[in-house]
Amino acid sequence: MSVRAYRNGRCDREQFTALRARAAVERGSELELTCYFNDVRGATRPAAESCDAAGVRAATTRTTTGEGPGTERDNLSFFLRVGAWGPNDEQVELSVRADSCRLPRERIRELLSGVEALLVAAVERPGEPVASLLASLPGADADVSPSGPDPEPEAATVPEPQARPVDAGALG
Structure with missing residues (x-):
């Protein structure tokens, strides 16, 4: 069954x-029912050790990045999809769809x-x-909050609300 069916299934409220x-x-x-992870790679993917x-x-x-079309409305705040492509599914594609009010567009590439970087480290140091x-x-000690470090109190501003989820393209 697809993630779309899970996300939009009907039930007794x-x-x-x-x-x-x-x-x-x-x-x-x-x-948290607005965050999703979907690994759609085939079962033939190699173990990190190999x-x-x-x-x-x-x-x-x-590695390349790009942007797909945005969506005006969706019932999610974060969606990470892992796919594979290439002749033997040897290339990995990561894509993120996120609510831009929660995760600004510029933070998606980061x-x-x-x-x-984490996946590469896992292959280089299996079992760690x-x-x-x-x-x-x-940058492990850097602020990883969705909008970056909190501004200094005297410089704090209230951002204008955004109401559109965005789609980041693929790594591959």
């Missing part, structure tokens, strides 16, 4: 609300570059904990 409340109690936090780390690092020189990989990345 009262039962759904009760289910969410029970899940929130069990988890200790509210469920990848050629030097080849993966070299492939980053061919996010995708960060994910790419993700937290350690993240800490080793350039």
Whole structure:
């Protein structure tokens, strides 16, 4: 079943609300139902341990980014899709669709570059904990909030609201 069907499925609103409340109690936090991750690569993808780390690092020189058409309305705030393409599905495509009120357009490329750097680090150092990989990345101590560092109080301004999700293109 497609993610679109999951996102737009019909249900009894009262039962759904009760289910969410029970899940929130069990988890200790509210469920975020506007963020999605979809890995649509085939089952034949190689394990990180079997990848050629030097080849993966070299492939980053061919990384490209682009933008697809935006969508005026959508019931999501963040959607990361992982796909594969090429003759043997050897190339990875990452795409992000995000609500520009929550994640400004200019931060999407930074996010995708960060994910790419994390994936390359995972291939270069298989078995290393993700937290350690993240800490080793350039800019690991930088502010990663959606809009960047908080402005100084005297320089704070209220941005004009934006109401359109944006689509970032693919890495590949």
